[in-house]
Amino acid sequence: MRALEPWVELPLQAFLDESAARLTLLMTSSGQVVAQHGFARSLDVMTAAALGAGIVASTEEMARLMGGSRFEALVHHGARQSCLLSVFATPRGRWIGLVVFGPETSVGIVQLFFDRMVSELEALAPREAVATPTLAENFEHELNASLKALFGR
Amino acid sequence: MTPEAMVLDRVTRVPGVRGALLASAGDGLVVAEQLMDGVDGRAAAALAGALVGRLLRTTGAAGLESPLFVHLRAEEGSLLAAPAPNDLVLVAVVGPDANIGLARLEMLDAAGRLG
Numbered sequence: 254m255r256a257l258e259p260w261v262e263l264p265l266q267a268f269l270d271e272s273a274a275r276l277t278l279l280m281t282s283s284g285q286v287v288a289q290h291g292f293a294r295s296l297d298v299m300t301a302a303a304l305g306a307g308i309v310a311s312t313e314e315m316a317r318l319m320g321g322s323r324f325e326a327l328v329h330h331g332a333r334q335s336c337l338l339s340v341f342a343t344p345r346g347r348w349i350g351l352v353v354f355g356p357e358t359s360v361g362i363v364q365l366f367f368d369r370m371v372s373e374l375e376a377l378a379p380r381e382a383v384a385t386p387t388l389a390e391n392f393e394h395e396l397n398a399s400l401k402a403l404f405g406r
Numbered sequence: 407m408t409p410e411a412m413v414l415d416r417v418t419r420v421p422g423v424r425g426a427l428l429a430s431a432g433d434g435l436v437v438a439e440q441l442m443d444g445v446d447g448r449a450a451a452a453l454a455g456a457l458v459g460r461l462l463r464t465t466g467a468a469g470l471e472s473p474l475f476v477h478l479r480a481e482e483g484s485l486l487a488a489p490a491p492n493d494l495v496l497v498a499v500v501g502p503d504a505n506i507g508l509a510r511l512e513m514l515d516a517a518g519r520l521g
Binding site for chain 1: 429430432433434435448449451452453455456459
């Protein structure tokens with residue numbers, strides 16, 4: 254498990270220990286990765302983050318068209334592994350969690366401990382100003398720096 | 407009243423039972439519930455579903471018969487679970503003074519009626 258910000262590590266590690274999730278990705282609603290567990294390649298992280306943020310944006314637009322409030326969580330049930338995609342509020346803005354899990358756990362367990370992690374993140378998040386959006390000219394540099402931190406190389 | 411609600415009603419009438427719920431064993435999600443305030447149904451369903459699911463897999467792998475009833479005793483009460491047909495688990499959260507024997511009988515009978 255690797256996180257860009259140290260205060261994320263404890264709640265995320267507790268979630269991983271309890272849920273037995275195979276892969277976990279925490280990112281901002283714009284797809285900037287905050288923490289990851291289980292991914293072996295930076296390319297996979299970038300792809301998953303982009304797809305996750307895209308799915309959340311699509312479902313939010315779908316909810317808007319249907320005249321409802323936004324969806325909070327989306328679960329894809331698979332035969333060998335399943336995926337939970339959830340949006341939650343933090344003092345640092347809206348974040349997205351992407352969790353891939355197998356039959357060794359259950360969606361109930363994953364959702365239960367995911368919600369606990371969200372509560373802990375909300376309590377632990379530093380109350381300072383939200384980071385400004387990344388500018389286009391800095392994007393590649395910041396992306397490379399984040400991936401280096403997340404993969405330790 | 408639906409069959410599920412009738413089953414939960416019978417179990418929650420037992421003295422000391424703080425709540426009962428039907429959970430999906432595979433998913434650990436609540437299907438129906440009748441709980442007192444302060445009982446976290448989501449947590450009970452998730453944990454009981456996982457526990458029963460693992461016990462069923464373990465006993466199956468060991469060539470043993472599937473468990474009919476699970477009693478998880480804690481300091482301030484117990485969690486009772488009875489596997490039911492259609493991948494369901496009947497779960498009861500009981501206090502330390504509950505009549506466990508009666509709750510067990512009611513749960514086994516109720517779980518059998520869900521088929």
